[in-house]
Amino acid sequence: MKVAAMFADGSAGTVDRPDPQPIDDFVLVKIHSVPMCTEYKGFKNERDLDAVGFGHEAAGEVVELAQPGHVKVGDRVVVQPQLGCGRCWLCLDGEHIHCQNGRRLPEGQTAGQTYAQYILKPDWLLSPFPEDISYDHASMACCGLGPTFGAMQKMNVNALDTVMITGLGPVGLGGVVNAHYRGARVIAVESQPFRAKLALELGATAVFDPTNEHIQDQIMDLTGGLGVDKAMDCSGASAAHRLMVESLRRKGQACFIGQGGDFPLGASRDMISKGIGLHGIWHYNLSHFPALIKVIGQVEGQLDKFITHRFGMSRVEEAWKQQSTGDAGKVVLDPWA
Numbered sequence: 001m002k003v004a005a006m007f008a009d010g011s012a013g014t015v016d017r018p019d020p021q022p023i024d025d026f027v028l029v030k031i032h033s034v035p036m037c038t039e040y041k042g043f044k045n046e047r048d049l050d051a052v053g054f055g056h057e058a059a060g061e062v063v064e065l066a067q068p069g070h071v072k073v074g075d076r077v078v079v080q081p082q083l084g085c086g087r088c089w090l091c092l093d094g095e096h097i098h099c100q101n102g103r104r105l106p107e108g109q110t111a112g113q114t115y116a117q118y119i120l121k122p123d124w125l126l127s128p129f130p131e132d133i134s135y136d137h138a139s140m141a142c143c144g145l146g147p148t149f150g151a152m153q154k155m156n157v158n159a160l161d162t163v164m165i166t167g168l169g170p171v172g173l174g175g176v177v178n179a180h181y182r183g184a185r186v187i188a189v190e191s192q193p194f195r196a197k198l199a200l201e202l203g204a205t206a207v208f209d210p211t212n213e214h215i216q217d218q219i220m221d222l223t224g225g226l227g228v229d230k231a232m233d234c235s236g237a238s239a240a241h242r243l244m245v246e247s248l249r250r251k252g253q254a255c256f257i258g259q260g261g262d263f264p265l266g267a268s269r270d271m272i273s274k275g276i277g278l279h280g281i282w283h284y285n286l287s288h289f290p291a292l293i294k295v296i297g298q299v300e301g302q303l304d305k306f307i308t309h310r311f312g313m314s315r316v317e318e319a320w321k322q323q324s325t326g327d328a329g330k331v332v333l334d335p336w337a
């Protein structure tokens with residue numbers, strides 16, 4: 001099979017690897033759609049890297065099983081990220097993403113990443129979806145819509161809320177789709193013009209530039225001086241974390257989604273006097289997958305705007321370069337082209 005690779009001369013392309021074989025509960029999935037996440041940062045910043053194996057988002061088709069399981073040959077499935085142990089309380093509770101035990105691929109197998117034509121995955125981490133949803137749209141149940149959907153569920157975002165989303169990369173833009181679907185008013189924060197414009201097309205009421213020194217006043221003006229009801233950061237930037245906490249109304253809630261470093265938080269000033277709730281969100285509870293796929297079936301027009309580029313995997317270098325410009329929403333690879 002073909003898998004994507006970065007080469008030491010700074011270029012990228014594909015290399016051949018043996019086709020993986022199903023074993024135990026590890027099912028063989030033929031990948032049809034590969035949403036690109038933040039792998040481009042490695043391509044952009046570590047150009048001397050010789051590396052194979054990227055990606056954690058995919059939708060595909062079950063083609064072979066070693067034993068009967070939760071899926072059958074021909075099922076169209078979303079490939080869930082990471083490998084949970086499948087036995088601990090977190091895995092049993094739908095929170096495999098937080099599993100402390102983890103699990104390895106079977107001995108001798110390397111097919112665990114999604115920039116590839118095939119992947120091996122335990123059957124219970126494959127989520128079947130209906131025929132009338134395309135692979136590209138279903139694959140948005142990974143990072144495209146997934147983490148912000150988890151945040152929406154956690155904070156019960158609804159039509160009474162004003163929600164602020166900082167960082168409109170391929171995760172934050174999905175947050176705009178999710179919040180708009182629920183009828184919430186969306187305030188987005190992003191400096192990159194392409195993404196700011198796309199956020200407005202996806203339903204954001206206002207997009208503010210974080211480099212504007214008056215951004216805090218702009219947010220307060222739009223919320224009657226109270227602050228936003230709920231917020232989520234998809235940038236991972238400390239300045240955005242600060243803005244998120246400052247912009248929350250009293251008793252408001254916020255989710256950290258973008259991976260980042262430390263930022264100062266005052267127990268009295270930020271937490272106790274305002275009575276706010278802060279959550280860390282990586283993905284969504286697997287028991288909420290049926291709800292998420294229902295959303296996907298109802299926002300297909302939005303998803304066609306959100307997915308701004310499609311490339312064959314043989315053109316992965318071009319795809320990474322496109323992502324590196326910032327002029328992109330979600331970019332999807334076809335591993336067979």
Ligand SMILES: [Zn+2]
Nearest residue numbers: 085088091099
């Ligand atoms: Zn576990």
Ligand SMILES: [Zn+2]
Nearest residue numbers: 037038057143
């Ligand atoms: Zn991702």
